[in-house]
Amino acid sequence: MYATEFLDLPALAGAGGTVRLPGSKSISNRVLLLAALASGTTEIHDLLDSDDTRVMLESLAQLGCTLSRDGAVLRIEGLGGQVKQRQADLFLGNAGTAMRPLTAALALLGGDFQLRGVPRMHERPIGDLVDALVQLGCPIDYLGNPGYPPLRIRPAQVSALQLDTPIRVRGDVSSQFLTALLLALPLAAGNRDVVIEVVGELISKPYIEITLNLLARFGIQVQREEWRRFTIPQGSRYVTPGRIHVEADASSASYFIGLGALAAPLPGANGIRIEGVGSDSIQGDIRFIDAARQMGAQVDSGPNWLDVRRGAWPLKAIDLDCNAIPDAAMTLAVMALYADGPCRLRNIASWRVKETDRIDAMEAELHKLGATVESGPDFIVVHPLPAGQWTPAAIHTYDDHRVAMCFSLAAFNPDRRPVRILDPKCVAKTFPDYFETLFSVVAADEVPVLCVDGPTASGKGTLAAELALRLGYHYLDSGTLYRVAGLATRRAGLEPEPAHEAAIADLARALPLCFDAGRVLLADEDVTDAIRTEAAGMDASRVSALPAVRTALTELQHSFRRLPGLVADGRDMGTVIFPDAPLKVYLTASAEHRAERRHKQLISKGIPAILADLRADLEARDARDSNRSVAPLKPAQDARLLDNSFLSIDQSVEQVLDWWRQAQPFETH
Numbered sequence: 001m002y003a004t005e006f007l008d009l010p011a012l013a014g015a016g017g018t019v020r021l022p023g024s025k026s027i028s029n030r031v032l033l034l035a036a037l038a039s040g041t042t043e044i045h046d047l048l049d050s051d052d053t054r055v056m057l058e059s060l061a062q063l064g065c066t067l068s069r070d071g072a073v074l075r076i077e078g079l080g081g082q083v084k085q086r087q088a089d090l091f092l093g094n095a096g097t098a099m100r101p102l103t104a105a106l107a108l109l110g111g112d113f114q115l116r117g118v119p120r121m122h123e124r125p126i127g128d129l130v131d132a133l134v135q136l137g138c139p140i141d142y143l144g145n146p147g148y149p150p151l152r153i154r155p156a157q158v159s160a161l162q163l164d165t166p167i168r169v170r171g172d173v174s175s176q177f178l179t180a181l182l183l184a185l186p187l188a189a190g191n192r193d194v195v196i197e198v199v200g201e202l203i204s205k206p207y208i209e210i211t212l213n214l215l216a217r218f219g220i221q222v223q224r225e226e227w228r229r230f231t232i233p234q235g236s237r238y239v240t241p242g243r244i245h246v247e248a249d250a251s252s253a254s255y256f257i258g259l260g261a262l263a264a265p266l267p268g269a270n271g272i273r274i275e276g277v278g279s280d281s282i283q284g285d286i287r288f289i290d291a292a293r294q295m296g297a298q299v300d301s302g303p304n305w306l307d308v309r310r311g312a313w314p315l316k317a318i319d320l321d322c323n324a325i326p327d328a329a330m331t332l333a334v335m336a337l338y339a340d341g342p343c344r345l346r347n348i349a350s351w352r353v354k355e356t357d358r359i360d361a362m363e364a365e366l367h368k369l370g371a372t373v374e375s376g377p378d379f380i381v382v383h384p385l386p387a388g389q390w391t392p393a394a395i396h397t398y399d400d401h402r403v404a405m406c407f408s409l410a411a412f413n414p415d416r417r418p419v420r421i422l423d424p425k426c427v428a429k430t431f432p433d434y435f436e437t438l439f440s441v442v443a444a445d446e447v448p449v450l451c452v453d454g455p456t457a458s459g460k461g462t463l464a465a466e467l468a469l470r471l472g473y474h475y476l477d478s479g480t481l482y483r484v485a486g487l488a489t490r491r492a493g494l495e496p497e498p499a500h501e502a503a504i505a506d507l508a509r510a511l512p513l514c515f516d517a518g519r520v521l522l523a524d525e526d527v528t529d530a531i532r533t534e535a536a537g538m539d540a541s542r543v544s545a546l547p548a549v550r551t552a553l554t555e556l557q558h559s560f561r562r563l564p565g566l567v568a569d570g571r572d573m574g575t576v577i578f579p580d581a582p583l584k585v586y587l588t589a590s591a592e593h594r595a596e597r598r599h600k601q602l603i604s605k606g607i608p609a610i611l612a613d614l615r616a617d618l619e620a621r622d623a624r625d626s627n628r629s630v631a632p633l634k635p636a637q638d639a640r641l642l643d644n645s646f647l648s649i650d651q652s653v654e655q656v657l658d659w660w661r662q663a664q665p666f667e668t669h
């Protein structure tokens with residue numbers, strides 16, 4: 001997951017390959033609750049692991065459920081209709097699929113519970129559900145604004161519940177209220193039928209189908225009359241299916257269906273293959289493929305897969321009632337930028353009460369890209385954005401995963417403008433590795449590189465690693481490559497000198513090197529410490545002066561240039577390896593300061609060192625590095641010089657980030 005302040009997507013040129021998507025949020029949270037309410041053990045395969053499921057799991061654990069994980073399998077011991085903890089304060093983040101169903105279940109289970117969430121959750125309505133439960137005889141208080149969480153649920157007298165008349169619930173604000181009642185009311189259906197009636201037009205109907213389908217998997221056959229009346233038969237009891245599999249999330253698939261529809265195919269790949277969800281999905285958002293087809297995409301599907309390719313181009317404009325696919329429809333709003341006319345998405349009033357007011361959010365952010373957008377209480381019209389009119393934009397994401405995900409598709413714009421996604425970690429709600437997955441199937445003509453070159457002990461490693469962290473970029477410590485090559489040379493029994501140049505180059509070309517969370521592995525051996533000795537530094541400097549070795553390592557270094565970008569530190573990053581890098585920094589500090597830093601570093605590790613000797617070694621190494629015939633150490637012509645003798649690490653980082661920001665076309669936010 002990218003936990004950076006922003007993530008810059010360079011202009012993307014094409015897409016192709018296979019993605020396997022994480023589990024469905026809607027199925028995961030329903031299955032978790034049903035498994036908790038049932039007796040016995042349920043084995044859940046491929047459960048979604050994200051913020052929304054984490055809050056559900058934590059709540060169930062607080063209520064006394066025993067949970068255990070074994071790879072991709074989660075085992076849950078059901079409570080059999082009895083919570084072990086009759087008092088709990090539950091935090092449900094911004095997960096509607098946890099807040100609403102748990103409210104209903106806990107109201108019926110009996111106990112003293114508080115349910116709260118993030119500030120936005122306290123603006124998302126729950127009044128219709130609370131009204132239905134209160135009418136039934138469950139005491140529930142609002143702890144903040146009436147109609148919204150946080151809530152306090154007090155114990156209800158199950159025997160005194162008003163089940164003689166149908167329980168009436170409004171269905172026109174969120175279908176999750178009806179889902180919540182359907183999931184929980186089997187608890188009250190021991191000796192009578194329980195009837196629920198929907199008041200007003202029910203929205204998001206396919207989500208009710210998911211609920212009914214999963215209830216049936218847990219032994220409860222709800223009878224449905226149209227979308228108005230639902231009967232849970234007397235004697236209904238949750239029976240675990242034992243083992244249940246969660247299919248991949250169809251709403252998450254919409255970004256990759258959109259991608260396949262609008263990206264030019266990559267050579268050798270036949271569009272985008274999506275695995276984990278397909279034509280037999282029980283999720284209503286699978287119908288997004290119909291919308292994509294209407295826009296011109298070519299979609300083939302099978303039981304557990306989808307294949308998507310560009311068909312009509314530009315995409316065809318659509319005018320669509322999106323009530324049944326409210327989540328995936330946001331993807332259409334960005335695809336509309338590439339259409340041959342204005343696209344109208346209708347019947348989406350619920351967008352206004354989700355993670356943010358999504359109609360306003362989409363309008364504001366599409367507008368930043370340069371698009372013309374019109375909207376009303378329950379619709380949005382997005383006009384196509386012709387070439388020449390795209391503006392580089394920093395997309396505000398409103399802590400809404402879907403805003404972040406769907407706007408990534410704007411990086412395919414014909415003007416080759418980069419797109420900045422602010423607060424990219426908001427995707428953690430349902431798809432923590434969204435951007436990693438995207439990067440695995442897209443290509444850019446130019447992946448940005450930020451080079452940090454400089455002499456030994458200038459602090460370039462610390463600076464570059466921090467920059468990589470802040471930008472969410474890959475990190476190449478090229479000095480390490482030479483150090484590892486030096487070590488491998490010694491291990492092969494060779495002296496690092498010109499006489500063995502060809503043999504050392506062969507070794508370097510096939511270096512089994514891997515960077516793993518700050519550790520350096522050589523053929524699975526952790527050599528992080530071994531390559532950091534002064535002697536290894538000297539060997540690195542000596543092998544790096546051999547031209548054939550440098551050539552062998554060049555290709556390896558180029559391979560680190562992957563999306564979304566690279567920070568490379570070394571001595572010739574800007575001059576030789578990445579001459580086209582948009583920002584090159586040459587970092588220096590006086591020999592005196594560098595020797596002092598190195599001295600401090602060694603002493604703090606308990607390694608004895610003499611300051612004067614260190615300084616002399618350092619000056620000798622500077623002279624050798626600057627005078628070597630191949631790629632001598634010098635600033636690139638277009639490098640920015642940074643002398644950090646009197647700067648803290650933070651100050652240096654801020655300075656370079658400032659230069660980086662200036663080199664980007666985004667207006668500051």
Ligand SMILES: O=C(O)C1=C[C@@H](OP(=O)(O)O)[C@@H](O)[C@H](O)C1
Nearest residue numbers: 026097174175176204207327350
């Ligand atoms: O029941 C569900 O799993 C959901 C129902 C939909 O909400 P509404 O019924 O509020 O539209 C949907 O937007 C949400 O992401 C998940």
Ligand SMILES: C=C(OP(=O)(O)O)C(=O)O
Nearest residue numbers: 094095096097327354355
């Ligand atoms: C509306 C959404 O979430 P929630 O389940 O919190 O309602 C969503 O995921 O788009």
